[in-house]
Amino acid sequence: MSALLTVRGLSRRHGERLLFDIDELRLEAASAYVLTGANGVGKSTLLRALAGLERVEAGQVEFEGKPLALHPYPKALRQAIVYVHQHPIMFSTSVFHNIAYGLLARGEAKARVAPLVEEAMAWAGVTYLADTDPARLSGGEKQRVALARARVLQPRLLLLDEPTANLDGAAREQVIALIPTLMEKGSTVVMACHDRDLIGLPGVRRLKLRDGRLEYRPIKGDIDETP
């Protein structure tokens, strides 16, 4: 296994409160993780920090073996890491345009974008929504569009913040079914979640934030409910 991202001495304070102080966060290439821990322990903050959306203190940072700093947030990480919010925000245009946007912003040729977007929509089962305004989508459809929009960029690291938190029934199951296939293109996936079905997916490692520290659990670790 080779390390994709290693961050040593990763800490975050809110005033006097130390939210976390992690000796070492190490994410392997082409691997899947769940990040668990009690409400308010800092899971979202940690994911957002890795995506450059939240200011943290960091010691040594290595991405694909190269040393980097998290501030200012480097272009190499901006291109390699995608964060998916639990309430994804979308442009009021169409589903197709929302999925295409990141590719076009990267300077991808229009002729190449259409087939990539179509493939991503088919993967997420949202082709029938291509022309729909995202404001009209159900929660499950919106989450699947957000996953397609992230996947189409082929990120090296995909950070999912509670991808099933607001879903139930078939909508939740459809999202869970997509998760294992996110790794097909070699992406590493980290999901902050409380969902036992995501935690129990085969081959998913568990990271647990507790008392400001990060604990590494074995792949088929227990899925207890202790915070």
Ligand SMILES: Nc1ncnc2c1ncn2[C@@H]1O[C@H](COP(=O)(O)OP(=O)(O)OP(=O)(O)O)[C@@H](O)[C@H]1O
């Ligand atoms: N700007 C801020 N100032 C002070 N405290 C903050 C600020 N932003 C977040 N917090 C606090 O930091 C803590 C961590 O929040 P975070 O959303 O990262 O937790 P979480 O583990 O993702 O929680 P949940 O499981 O409920 O989603 C919370 O107690 C939150 O209130």
